[in-house]
Amino acid sequence: MPQPRVYETEAVVIRKMNLGEADRLLTLYTSSLGKVRAVAKGVRRPRSKLGGNVELLTCSRLMLARGRNLDIITQSQTIDSFMAMKTDLQRTSWGLYVAELVDRFTPERQASRALFELLLKTLNRLAGDGVGETALRYFELHLLELAGYRPQLSRCPGCNTELPLSCRLSFSPVAGGLLCMRCRAGEPEVVSLSADAIRMLGRLQDSDGEDVLKTGLSQALNA
Amino acid sequence: MKSGFSSDGSPVSRLVEAFHKLPGIGPKVAQRLTYHLLRAPEEEARALAEAILDVKEKIRLCSRCFNITDIDPCTFCGDEGRDRTMVCVVEKPLDLLAVERVGKYKGLYHVLHGALAPNEGVGPEGLKVKELLARLQGSPVREVILATNTSLEGETTAMYLQRVLSPLGIRVTRLARGLPFGADLEYADDLTLSTAIEGRQPV
Numbered sequence: 001m002p003q004p005r006v007y008e009t010e011a012v013v014i015r016k017m018n019l020g021e022a023d024r025l026l027t028l029y030t031s032s033l034g035k036v037r038a039v040a041k042g043v044r045r046p047r048s049k050l051g052g053n054v055e056l057l058t059c060s061r062l063m064l065a066r067g068r069n070l071d072i073i074t075q076s077q078t079i080d081s082f083m084a085m086k087t088d089l090q091r092t093s094w095g096l097y098v099a100e101l102v103d104r105f106t107p108e109r110q111a112s113r114a115l116f117e118l119l120l121k122t123l124n125r126l127a128g129d130g131v132g133e134t135a136l137r138y139f140e141l142h143l144l145e146l147a148g149y150r151p152q153l154s155r156c157p158g159c160n161t162e163l164p165l166s167c168r169l170s171f172s173p174v175a176g177g178l179l180c181m182r183c184r185a186g187e188p189e190v191v192s193l194s195a196d197a198i199r200m201l202g203r204l205q206d207s208d209g210e211d212v213l214k215t216g217l218s219q220a221l222n223a
Numbered sequence: 224m225k226s227g228f229s230s231d232g233s234p235v236s237r238l239v240e241a242f243h244k245l246p247g248i249g250p251k252v253a254q255r256l257t258y259h260l261l262r263a264p265e266e267e268a269r270a271l272a273e274a275i276l277d278v279k280e281k282i283r284l285c286s287r288c289f290n291i292t293d294i295d296p297c298t299f300c301g302d303e304g305r306d307r308t309m310v311c312v313v314e315k316p317l318d319l320l321a322v323e324r325v326g327k328y329k330g331l332y333h334v335l336h337g338a339l340a341p342n343e344g345v346g347p348e349g350l351k352v353k354e355l356l357a358r359l360q361g362s363p364v365r366e367v368i369l370a371t372n373t374s375l376e377g378e379t380t381a382m383y384l385q386r387v388l389s390p391l392g393i394r395v396t397r398l399a400r401g402l403p404f405g406a407d408l409e410y411a412d413d414l415t416l417s418t419a420i421e422g423r424q425p426v
């Protein structure tokens with residue numbers, strides 16, 4: 001069965017590039033298709049009906065028409081422009097960092113509802129009054145997990161023994177987790193983490209992050 | 224004529240390739256332009272070649288405002304009739320022309336040559352920001368008008384400039400943002416509509 005020519009989806013604009021006189025090539029992270037590249041025609045003209053609906057870091061409901069190479073955005077309506085984030089320089093740069101990570105970590109047209117939700121949740125947090133940096137750490141941990149790189153924090157990835165609680169341990173990016181003392185010996189590239197930092201990572205990994213978000217990382221570490 | 228072209232190094236294919244490198248010109252148009260010039264009178268081709276060389280040889284950036292110019296300082300910076308207490312900051316030379324076309328603004332300009340785009344690797348050091356700060360130090364400028372685009376990059380640039388300019392004690396203003404003329408309210412995005420409501424004026 002042929003695919004329908006037009007489709008509708010929710011999408012966050014994660015990258016944009018000017019194209020020709022007045023068009024833009026957008027990279028979207030959509031709820032239904034994952035990462036999609038699409039053209040917004042005439043969007044750089046002041047009277048464009050797409051206008052701010054397809055600005056970077058804006059979530060919109062879009063209608064797209066399938067094209068030969070790239071899909072074309074035909075209609076748009078803003079769902080959330082995350083205004084409070086965009087009126088703050090620091091929070092905007094965090095938002096851009098999130099968009100860049102999503103772009104780098106995802107192949108085109110591989111849908112992940114979970115990643116779309118994570119992206120929205122993070123942008124909402126950056127536009128809220130919680131601690132921005134905590135929202136970023138939460139995002140990074142869960143992005144890694146969705147990409148299949150969930151850091152192992154309770155069992156040593158080398159020998160599968162259960163790790164001791166509340167002591168300083170070494171994290172190996174290559175092994176993908178915290179190493180026990182024995183396995184740590186053979187690993188040249190490790191990062192030493194305090195017991196507090198490890199507990200913090202665990203809390204971010206296993207919760208929806210809301211409790212930690214309110215207090216911020218440093219306070220939560222001292223709790 | 225084949226639709227593709229091979230680069231055999233002949234004058235014709237060299238010209239086709241040169242046109243093809245220009246923004247917005249596909250292989251078909253590049254071929255059409257080349258064959259147009261092949262049939263055109265020699266003066267027309269010569270005039271085009273000279274204009275291109277002149278642009279490269281004579282056009283440079285104004286040492287004060289960084290607009291493109293063939294004389295330094297440029298006609299705006301050199302014009303004694305312009306208001307030297309105001310500087311309008313734009314992203315690119317074409318934006319300066321757009322502001323100038325209206326004829327309402329009689330102050331000086333500063334061209335940034337871009338906007339902040341960290342994800343594309345453009346930071347403040349890639350723009351003429353240092354140069355803006357340097358020319359404002361001890362100058363008679365009392366107001367800086369931020370006329371960057373209303374895109375995320377333009378807004379971010381304006382926020383950044385506002386921050387680095389505030390210690391100088393100069394009034395910093397931003398071009399009003401809101402509904403464009405001829406716009407349909409129904410299609411306006413939230414950000415545009417909300418800035419338009421905030422910036423409403425008595426009629």
Ligand SMILES: [Zn+2]
Nearest residue numbers: 156159180183
């Ligand atoms: Zn082990």
Ligand SMILES: [Zn+2]
Nearest residue numbers: 285288297300
């Ligand atoms: Zn000048």
